Amino acid sequence: MHQIQTPIGDEVIRSLKVGDSVTLSGTMVTGRDAAHKWMIETFIKQTRPAQGDDLQVHEELKKLLNGSVIYHCGPVVTGKSLQEYRFIAAGPTTSIREEPYQADVMKHFNIKGVIGKGGMGAKTLKGCEETPGVYFHAIGGAASFLAQTVTKVTGVFKLEFGMPEAMWVIEVKDFPVVVTMDSHGGSQHAVVDEASKKVLNDLLSR
């Protein structure tokens, strides 16, 4: 079991291999569909002009995400203000939807880890090699359990996207994950997909 603290250095990332169990502690930021689309369009491809507090949030995110982790999660949060916010259910959401965006977002912000479920594709795997970074798989559906590792909510951006889609800045302690894509081109998802495909073909021929 590796215990890792954010921000994460490149040597630590390079030492991680597919199959490693890890617990993460420190600051991370949640972001899912709306957030990724917004980051790409506003700051990376710049196909949409920055509006409202966009530029200010961008500056904050650059500091927060540098060397840190983005979590594909749409939490259930109680409370009405920063002092009151508490995560009560916070498991991962399906990551593959961010496949078109993830590698570019990783490189832009120097993100070292992506947490989600279900794994991601070839483009993100390449992004993991280049940044370098890894994909951490959390246990899908284990929302109450994972929420307990969130010790504090320290900020929230883009609440206008709705509670699940907003970018929540959280502190976690011993958040459990498994490395399923590493920075050396290894992907557990590709391995399982291929092996199960072989079994399927065999079953279909019967």
Add this chain to the structure above:
Amino acid sequence: MRDLTNEIVELIRRTSSSLPKDVEDRLRTSIEKEAPGSAARGALETILKNIELSRANSTPICQDTGTPIFYVHYPVGWSTIQLRRQIRAAMEEATKKSYMRPNAVDAIYDKNSGNNLGGDDFPYIHFEEVEGEELTIELMLKGGGCENVGRQYSLPENTLGAGRDLAGVRKVVLDAVQKAQGQGCAPGILGVAIGGDRGSSYIKSKEVLFSEMGTRNDDPKLAALEEQLTKESNELGIGPMGFGGKTTVLDTKITGLSRLPASYFVSVSYMCWAYRRRKMTVKGEEVMYD
């Protein structure tokens, strides 16, 4: 007519935070099949801890509290207009209490309503008048991740060598499980409908999920296919979360419906391990929960 709003809030709380025992039991027995120290086993252990914690604290088992699907069977004399109003009021209240995540997003304007009410179809409510004195309300919460990996096939499906018979059905269902990998939060439960049109077929593939784990179709041919599909799906080796392992599918449920001579649809609804379904029964003054 009696106001059941509070009782329905309680139904929602139970559904969202307390997994049915039959599902939990299956998950528990699956653990023994996974190798000690494996990621697959670790995933199942975390899932079981999460189930206990959610139940103890009345917090959502999963943060995706899903599409709320209500099936209401009501005796003569109840008003469905009022029942609908009460269900919607209960949904709003349950969202305030954080039993539910705000989950209704306007597809055109991308706006989350914030209260789990969206047009006339969210939550989804199905009414059916029944004989007798008992009113029952069943609720299923169907997550988005697993909904996204559901599939519909129009047979024959030549790429899989699947013809218009049960042998063809077997092939396309196994294909759906392989394509789903761990994306639907495996281990999952399969709801399969054979026949119907595209719409009715998908609806039935969800409806069939309301029955308990292990209950088999009355038709021995379909019962055998249910068993076979569970077994063969597990041979694929996808495992919990797609980590690789022996537990990919916990159970399979199949139903058949009439089709047009021209069509042969097979719809597969994938239900994640967080198979949240609960029932309340109203009989006279008494309200009972399963």
